[in-house]
Amino acid sequence: MSDLETYLEETARQVDIALGRYFGDVFGDLYRAGAHLLLAGGKRLRPAMLLLSADAVRHGSSDNLMTAALALEITHTFTLVHDDIMDGDTTRRGVPTVHTLWDEPTAILAGDVLYAKAFEYITLAAAEDRARVKAVNMLARTCAEICEGQxxxxxxxxxxxxxxxxxxxxxxxxxxxxxxxxxxSIGAILAGCGPVEADALYQYGMNAGIAFQIQDDLIDLLAPAEKSGKDRGSDLREGKQTLIAIVARERGVDLSKYRRPLTPEDVDAAIAELEGAGVLDEVRRIAAERVTTARQALQVLPESQERKYLEELVEFFVRRSF
Amino acid sequence: MSDLETYLEETARQVDIALGRYFGDVFGDLYRAGAHLLLAGGKRLRPAMLLLSADAVRHGSSDNLMTAALALEITHTFTLVHDDIMDGDTTRRGVPTVHTLWDEPTAILAGDVLYAKAFEYITLAAAEDRARVKAVNMLARTCAEICEGQxxxxxxxxxxxxxxxxxxxxxxxxxxxxxxxxxxSIGAILAGCGPVEADALYQYGMNAGIAFQIQDDLIDLLAPAEKSGKDRGSDLREGKQTLIAIVARERGVDLSKYRRPLTPEDVDAAIAELEGAGVLDEVRRIAAERVTTARQALQVLPESQERKYLEELVEFFVRRSF
Structure with a gap:
């Protein structure tokens, strides 16, 4: 295991402990519904990125920022709870989705409660008041963008x-x-950075996130179900407009014949066809470009172990197979 | 029209102008869905309370707090959009509900976008950073409580x-x-008040709000549909656990016979039965107690025109018939 992977594992463990403290023993159905997906595990990559960014601008500053790191994970989870309702998904992270286990009204409210908790926790970060106001403002604008994206x-x-x-x-x-x-960016802002570093880390995270999403599409096609937790080729079957589907169309590969129940052999045939036309290489190239842009953005930061981890993190985003 | 009513009308007009500026010409379906209910009118009582509270602790401070006032109205609207989905309601403020006019996924997202805007706008208030952090924290905890209440x-x-x-x-x-x-409380906090005034105004608003909710139940039963915008006696027909239904049960009045389609004569008969058993007087008494408690909380404030308006506002809450 690389040093980065050890760091990510240790951070995920700390995030899980903190989440367990706040959400492990909640009272009432609504909060149990809110805690359900939050406590179902996950790679906790957003908290890790926040804490690394904070330490990359001021070493040791992440010690005070665990509640802010949780706020980002909670935000992510609220969007998943609501997305699962909209998309009608029944399983996530190996457990039934909130609206499946409870019902839709409870799932809407559970997402709304998590939304509130995210903003509450970001105000609890041990940081300058001005920095906290900026962090709240950025988180709010981000939530609106996530809704637009969905x-x-x-x-x-x-x-x-x-x-x-x-x-x-x-x-x-x-x-x-x-x-x-x-x-x-919020990690850096709460650590007391200036606007140049805040912008650079915003660009880093943005490009890393786009690469992450492209890799998610590749994983859906390529990764065995037992690793990804999803059934392989589901995007293909549903005719989803992923980057793979779009590049395939640009290159004259017709994927419409795969919009039906698929055997593993069908998925393998689709992969062979896409590889043959250079579609997957082109998609990987687009993701790799984003990785390069993300890494370049980090160059305004002083050299440090954490900056190195951030560089490796975005490489990990497109290397992971789950 | 009383001076207070003139003030409320003028404030609602200013709130409407500001909302029109931010949401009147939005781009795309999602933001149009978000703006739909927000621009459908409303009494704008929460913004008025925020602005009056600010001026009651420091005269003139409300001039800088319109975005914060909007944040409270936007918060209220987001809860209505989501509640309407949960309750399956098709009309609100005389217009079709968001999930009726668009669909449920869009309504969930439209509510989520408004939620984000509320937190964005509260950070834009022209106030001390420390006060803004406190305001965000209070709004976040409040949103969680509203979910619990629903x-x-x-x-x-x-x-x-x-x-x-x-x-x-x-x-x-x-x-x-x-x-x-x-x-x-947020109005007072952003105006720079101390903890005693912030607590007092919190208690004022809390008791005023409880009285407001009780009056809403009375309006559902007593107000003609053309005034309230709802069909009279809908709570009775649906067997809702309002304070009226609970006090009726305590006094041995059986309302279960009204759980069916009701003619205006049926509703009149129910009212007569409830008046005869003293149920409505008891419900009014409970609301009046809250009004008294709310008014008492204001006594820590210096005397002023705005404090007088706040006193009158909570009286208006239980006098209104729509």
Missing amino acids: HQDMAFEERGAEVEAGDYIEMAAKKTGALYAASA | HQDMAFEERGAEVEAGDYIEMAAKKTGALYAASA
């Missing part, structure tokens, strides 16, 4: 073959990039 | 005859009291 993603279904690569990148920037951007 | 209210349906007056007051405190409490 709305665009849903609209892709109707727009179908009209959706172009630029539309996809805009959607991914809002749905996934914005929260990573906020994670990195 | 969850309790929905649970009342199943609990039926088990629900007691104390349960109702707790629900009303969370669902309605908390946001009025936050309106009054």
Whole structure:
């Protein structure tokens, strides 16, 4: 295991402990519904990015920022709870979704409670008042962007073959990039950085998040179900407008024949066809470009172990297979 | 028209102008869905309470706090958008509800966007950083309480005859009291008040809000539909656990015979029965007690025109018929 992976594991453990303290023994059905997905595990990459960014601008500052790190994870979880209702998904992180286990009204409210907790926890960060106001403002603008991204993603279904690569990148920037951007930038802001570093880390997180979303699409196609927790090729089956589908269309590969129940052999055939036409290489290239841009943004920071980890983190985003 | 009513009308006009500026010409379906109910009018009582409280602790301070006032109105509206989905309501403020006009996924997201805007706007208040952090923290805790109140209210349906007056007051405190409490207290906090005044205005708003909710129940029963915008006696027909239903049960009045489609004569008969058993007088007495408590809380404030308006405002809460 690399040093980064050890760091990520240790941070996830600390995040899990903190989440357990706040949400492990909650009272009443509503808070249990809110805690359900939050306590179902996860890679806790947004908290890790926030804490690394804080330490990268001022070493040791992450010690005071665990509640802010939780705020980002809680924000992510609230969006998943609401998305699962909208998308009608029944399983997430290996457990039934909130609206499946309870009901839709409870799931809407559980998401809303988590939303509130995210803003409460960010105000609890041990940081300058001015920095906390900026952090709240950034988190709020980010939440609006995530909603826009989810709305665009849903609209892709109707727009179908009209959706172009630029539309996809805009959607991914809002749905996934914005929260990573906020994670990195809020960490730096709460650590007391200036505007140049805050902007640089925002750009870092944004590009890292877009690469992350593209990799998610590749994982859906390529990773065995037991690793990803999803059934392989589900995007293909549902005819989702992923970057893979868009690049395939640009290159004249017709994926519509895969919009049906798929055997593992069907998925393998699709992969072979996409590899043959250079689609997957092109998608990987686009993700790699974002990784490069993300790494370049870090160059305004002084050299440090944490900056090195941030560089490795975005590489990990496109290397992971789950 | 009293001076207070003139003040409320003028404030509502200013709130409407500001909302129109921010939400009147938005781009895209999601923001149009978010703006729909927000621009459909309303009494704008929470912004008025915030601005009056600010001026009651420091005269003239409300001039800088319009964005904070909007934040409270936007918060209220987001809860209505989500509540309408949960309750399956099709009309609100004389217009179709968001999930009726668009669909449920868009309504969930529209509520989520408004939620984000509320927190963004509160950070934009021209106030001390420390005060803004406190305001955000209070708004966040309030949003969680509103969710708890809505969850309790929905649970009342199943609990039926088990629900007691104390349960109702707790629900009303969370669902309605908390946001009025936050309106009054946040106004004072942003105006630079100390903890004694902040607490007093919180208590004022909380008790005013509980009285407001009780009056809402009375209006549902007593006010002609053309005034209230709702069909008269809908709570009775649905067997809702309002304070009226709970006090009726305590006094041995059986309202279950009214759980069916009701003619205006049926509603009149129910009213006569409830008046005869002293139920409505008892409910009015409970609301009046809250009004008295709210007014008493204001006594820590210096005498001023705005304090007088706040006293009159809570009287207006239980006098209004729509």
